[in-house]
Amino acid sequence: MNPVYGSLTRCNDQTMQALEDYKISPVTGCLLGQPTTPPPSLLPFRRLLEHSHELLNSGKLRESIEKLPTLDMAQLKSHEEKRLAHKILAFLAAQYVWQNGDRNPAEILPAVIAMPLIEVSIELGCQPLLGHIDLVLSNCFPEKTQLLQRQVFFTEFIPSDQPNWLPFIEVTADIELSFCDGAKIMMHIINSVQKNNTKTAVECLIKLGDVISIMRQQLLLLLNTHQFIPDGCALSGLGGLQMQQLFMNSLIKIHLFYTMQLACVDEELFLEKEPGLHFITLKTLLTHLYSAFAHLLIEELDPKAFYCEMRPFLSGWSHGKISKGLVYEGVPDSVLTGAETGDLSGETIPKKRVYLGASAGQSISLQSFDAFLGIEHFKDVEKFFADLRKYMILEHRHFIEDLKQHVHLRDFVERSSSKELKTAYNSCVNELLLFRKDHLLIVEKFIIAPSKMYAAKVESLKSQGTGGTALDQFLESVIARTEAALIQC
Structure with missing residues (x-):
């Protein structure tokens, strides 16, 4: 190394x-x-x-x-x-x-x-x-x-x-923005577990399930017609x-910035004079x-x-x-x-050098939820997730690794006699399960189905993900292990 x-x-x-x-x-x-x-x-x-x-x-x-x-x-x-x-x-x-x-x-x-x-x-x-x-x-x-x-x-x-x-990037960003609330709630739950505070843990788990549900609704925008019109x-x-x-x-904003810059045709000079502006x-x-x-x-x-025009730019150097x-x-x-x-x-x-292409799997959100909820995948899937973490910045990778090492929420729930705690935990797992099932629908619409129609045009991708995986089989395995994480009440 x-x-x-x-x-x-x-x-x-x-x-x-x-x-x-x-x-x-x-x-x-x-x-x-x-x-x-x-x-x-x-x-x-x-x-x-x-x-x-x-x-x-x-x-x-x-x-x-x-x-x-x-x-x-x-x-x-x-x-x-x-x-x-x-x-x-x-x-x-x-x-x-x-x-x-x-x-x-x-x-x-x-x-x-x-x-x-x-x-x-x-x-x-x-x-x-x-x-x-x-x-x-x-x-x-x-x-x-x-x-x-x-x-x-x-x-x-x-x-x-x-x-x-634009819609592809911005829907993904919207999901990332919602994960912000999820990250803060997870930190509150960690504190509750450390203090053995079941009541607060239940309340926060319910909120976390709501956040995952919101992320799922944002994901579904990619499937809905007219989804970029306000209120649908x-x-x-x-x-x-x-x-x-x-x-x-918007026009005023353009006019304000642009007129400021007309007097400074030299970009470096502009940055010296107005360091607070872009x-x-x-x-x-x-x-x-x-x-x-x-x-x-x-x-x-x-x-x-x-599939034909955008994905090649995301395919990395492995296809x-x-x-x-x-x-x-x-x-x-x-x-x-x-x-x-x-x-x-x-x-x-x-x-x-062979590197995997860009994918939403390089986001910390779902891997963080897995680590936090104690969801374990098969070894080949865990290895692939570990490979994807190498494409994150160091600090984001550490967040997932620390959740894996220091958070024992699932043990706390399994040991508890509280039916409310188990139900709240299961609601989070179930929302994550629904998210992953809907993600599979999106993969089928945007990758698997087009690969059958346009494979000759984009021969390097076919029905694999930009990360190089057979997507349908991979996601079905992830879905199965998520469902297996539900706890009997």
Whole structure:
């Protein structure tokens, strides 16, 4: 194992830490709260990403990436700056590889992207490619609005100009936002168990079940027609005057930021003069406006668009023509991030690195619930979950590991004579069971069914997940073990 990555392992503590120590915000959960201002060295990379869709469509993105300057890693000082760098580099890496589509991927990632991406991944404890951390957690920011009942997000970047990215990313972010409440409730339950306070544990378990139910309803938005209209029907609860007000507020926001920037055409100079503001291009601001109205513009996430046009960007380096991996140019073979598979011991130089693609399984939410509720899966599933944790940032991985090590809720429930406690515990397990059954329906709609219709177009994915698993069998196993965790009252 690479010594830098290995040194990220901490000493075992005896208790759970505060949520903030796990990079879990009490307000936004695992989502970052707001966009990060890039340091000067990162600006050329961000500018390129902002214009990457046009370059992708013209087939000129690879050439533009290869002309980028060397990134000064010393300028990445804060955790947020490192997250931003990882996101931008990972987006560009995915676009570079898949510029020409699924049938003609690149097999070498140029050093200008590969070297800093490996370095920042080691520092964060995650992996050097586009993952859930980049697509959702560091990329989708909750917006405050009183005019819409549904949560609105600002999504900073999407991999291509396919508009279905927005509902896909933002529904996932909505689930992450709800998990924030679940994380706080779990900490209260842990405290209750330590104090042998059955009454409080019951009350909190009921609330936790409600949170999982809300997350399930958010997940189901991906299955429902017109799901991006407020209240589930055309503009209900949102009058014409309110629509105009929301639209005007967005335009005012664009005007305010953009006029401030007209006097400073030099971006670095702007950041020096106004360090508290984000330098935002007009295109980015218009994207912000579009994101705010995405739920009105897109009625339904299209399975064909998701499977054929979106999933290749999420597939990692483990499928199809790059099933043997990708060369990270300029990176010594001895420098590893801890999740590499493939032939790293052979005589071939340079080595190809195999990494799994992005998936919601890289979120901490469901694995946290499993660890907290004491749900145990079969060994092959547990191993796969452990592999997915390597794609999380270090602190998120520690949260799950600490729940596994320090929380003994299931033992507490089984030893108790309280029927109310067992019922409340089972309600959480049952809500998680329903969530997973509905997730299987979504997989069938967006992956399994399209794979039978469009497999020839996306030969590298077929009916496997971006993590490389046979999804239906895997999820059925997870569902079975979740159901087996119900306790007899």
